[in-house]
Amino acid sequence: RTFHNRNSVDDKGMTLYSIIHVTRNGQPMENAFWSGKVMCYGDGGVYFKPLAGGLDVAAHEMTHGVTQYTANLEYRDQSGALNESISDVFGAMVDSANWTMGEQIIKDRSSFPTGALRDFVDPHNGGTPGSQSWQPAKMSEFVNTTQDNGGVHINSGIPNHAFYLVARDLGRPKAARIWYGALSNYLTRSSQFIDARIATVKAATDLYGATAPEVQSVKNAWDAVEVYDGSGTPPPPTTKPQGTEWILVTNTDPNDPNSLYMAKTTIQSTSDYFPLSRTIVFNRPAVSDNGQIVVFVDGDYNLRALYTNPQNPQETLLDTSGVWWSVALGPGLSSLALTSKFVDTTIYYFDLLHKQAKIFKIVTQSFDAPDARTALYADALSFDPSGQFLLFDAFNEIRGSIGDTIRFWNINLLNIATGQMGSVFPPLGGDLSIGNPAFSKTSPTRFTFDYWSRSLNVDYVLAADFNTGNVGTVAGPLMVLGYPTYSADDRTIAYHTLINYQSANHDAIQKMPLQADMITGTGSAETHSIDAAFPVWFVIGTRVGVDEPAPNVPQRVMLYQNYPNPFNPTTTIRYSIPSFGLVTLKVYNVLGQEVRTLVNEQLPPGNYQVQFDALDLVSGVYFYRLQVGKYSEVMRMLVVK
Template identity: 35%
Template structure:
């Protein structure tokens, strides 16, 4: 994949800046704010392009590591058609293009100079920006977003000026790419609010002139302050969520609804204010390094506010010492916003192993053998032929090992009985329209890909006897905005719960003037809501925020017992490199399991101590290989060997029955732990493993009990009180009592305390 048409690999030298030879040159041009900016461009065959290859990240061998600005030509990402932005004389009158191009360079330099980070992905990946992005109906887009591959800028309208005109907005969007390539914080609830706050952090620190976000593009007719957000005062001139631009600054104001992915753009204000307090106490230079270390070393996809506090305190300890002022001020900042230190619960790590006998299924590729699917021992012995039906891909097996589902060569979904001696074969769907299939581990739902390029995954619920069609998209960092580019999925597999499907998909963004952007990536889609017992909303998260140039990933599979462990194929079209990678999706630890010469289609063994995969032997014949796995399940142990000759598409399975679910672990926090009567406290559930019912007990509180997940309770009488929470789901229950958790004081006593703590609820004005 070569995004830049005609711009071939070129060795940079200083001489090029002063000649008309092909290569990098510089220009001066006005941006959207009327400021003259120095930008780097590229000359080829008498035409100049908005492409910068002069930074240290540029790789001449791979032609990667450039900064490129493109024109979306007023198309939306649902049907993106883009073109190069060019000039015949190196003069640039497109101010939006100049702003986007300059801002991308500034963001790159900020990351490089401050953290020694080599571009957005940390590996010298290119930085791509699109201007003139429109809504699907062609209207001007009043937004900017990151979709995992590039930053996209609309031209504004009633609420915003052209979005590319704000450096902090650009650094914010590109910051999402950094987040996606580090902790990869899930864009929902508290983890999503942390994600948004980090992006604001990058935006504010890259611009560095104030604590505002978007003040250069926000119209006062939309937000009276003219600021999209204010990190120094998240209320931003408002008094409630009904006021545009208002955010909470304390956990007593936290939003607990479902809109905005659980308030990711709302509750980020609490973290923003904590950062502001910390940075003004220890300097921006120290604060940004502490927060960056937390992002890259301690936070993970599911981190909550209490995890953030712990990560920041630990990072400050790492950098400045346990008893340092930097640690003290970190604790004070989080105390001030109501994010308190709590005992943390750990979710269950793994399911119990399947107690049944384990087997291996492989697909025979011997042209002289009419049998196709074989069952064997896990050692590759004692083969039993199961069918002669030709198949389009690997089989999918229920967790109990009863049936193997597949798509036949005539595009029909079929299943073979693995339990009976006759191995009866049945037709699940007579419609000749399918390309791939997967069965949930409990056998209740089936997912399929059609032969049409319809950008969909179809799911059938056997109990409700109903199909649902889920459309695929690239998620963005803006509410209700879904980016296109996805053409179709290929590999699909249910997670252990049956609520999510992991899939790979082919993406293509079409250029009107050159090569298109094409790549495969991996996503997770929510297809079933167990609490509501119905189809889910189809929300998608991508495994990685961005991928290097020419790199694709696909064929993902879950480990048999650990829901946070996956393996997948990696291939680099530029170098023809193939690898099988193992990933811990909780902490994003990645290892190479095997250096292959083809796509592996991996499969974990029953004990997760081996991985089988497609390979070629020394005679260039297809075989199934196997390699041992380490205790982490994502690294190799020992050397690979041939398991089955003349075969492909291995699938391990076992025939036992087990419970695939975890009981909940109770935990909670409160917006205040002390204060004067009457004291109103917002309690927040922090329980792990998805409880479905809550029973709170609040001695002397009003109410004294609650079944809400996040209740509001008022204490009218001074005293020291305990709080109990019992949580339940289909797999069990758990309770926790925090003794002496709430201290309610009389007015006189608390007034004395408030005289000592003046930064909340009314921050003193001389803090900078």
């Protein structure tokens, strides 16, 4: 608090709870973890003594909390290894007598020959590659694995060692200030090691000036662990829908037999409403991304579909098993996600193109303990524009040993391809919850959601970018949940509220224009509909991607760091060109021999990406060179097999 001027993990004085003697399936637990809300320590067993006995272990777990409230680094692959490394770094700063982690809790010296869990000075820590104590010290030792969330506790050795080199050079206090500046100002959820290099260089520049020896020290340290200078990981690509905009509204006036209307986004008369159904609509319907199909759960928990054609809605029952609770539709009607009405940790996913079903068991992410589970069921679902990610909210319960129970809703992101899921936002204190997420229409990382207190009976509509962690207030306080929805251009959010009309409270839908950040309301809401709920803003038309004629022509030639890197065997290389010209992209080995031509053609201006498969190449450093006219740029990449 005095050193970094930070008040508790959330910087708002959050009360910290620790639970010791935590068990797993009734057995002593060989672990400690941060649950997103509570620190939990097991009693150890074969490998470890009680884990609460390690000062650096405690600081490590609390730092996961700080990371969650700042960069919120995604807990997988390189961003996950950075998350682990940040926890080790500040753990080592608190327990500053040495450069080892966990030296107070090791019981089993045969697995941990040095008596420590991890070592910043020598990440190999007395082990050999693949053994429990060993970590890589540089990128050529990087471990590609699917275990341990992609090696988050293994590859953290590389940024750990970089931090040690800076601290050895500048002293611990300066190194810690630089790393904290990078964590709180520059690192984002998707940051890779190259981004950590760029972030710490920026943080050192902020603190000491661009020409200061401190900045050079940071660069030298990253060079030493083979994380070389580059242009950073580009943000995910964006797309936008184009066509006629509508708002789907659910009628709440009991005197009106229609249940569902499609409405123009600006209402001038009752003829701007088009009735679609008289069936009871149980909760927020889903609309396909071409705007033509609505799917919803009815009052009997059956699944129904209809066309957004008021002359001929052709409503049909899709499934009559009477068990459904909520629904989302993937792009191009490629997929469907459902939850059931039971207390059920399952999300049911149907790949409609390949006629395959999958189930995903929801977990609320706990750091360092992948099998800790607090989520009971999911509710609201929303696919991103690619259909590869699903946002959902989940109800959680953490039971304490003395009958005290913490209950809350949180918002999670599911990667459909890998099944990986994680909280996009740290859980909040007290009875505060977040839920009802809905993706924006143009960004794959921006979404809107409800934020409420049950005891105070008050709700705010918020919006956030889960990559940057920026959050804005759209509207509130409201007396009901808002179920917010983004407009087609992400410049407006519509939400459910109560308004006083003819001396009584009525359900209503309001539209709030947003500021330029697209996450903060302007404060001047406009009422769209009265006696209406569950707005869904949709577009009848098509989605325009960045691979089609680029809406934003790049200003200059850009060659980005490949992702993932290191890789085995495939990676993606992205580049941008500002004008029409002959483009070549070639791969060379360290001897300068050309091993592959990836691109060799005339291309129009735009943003491009190309896959590179190194299946037939040996492990090692390779270079890729982009040539556009007279301009060329070279980056390096690493194959690790």
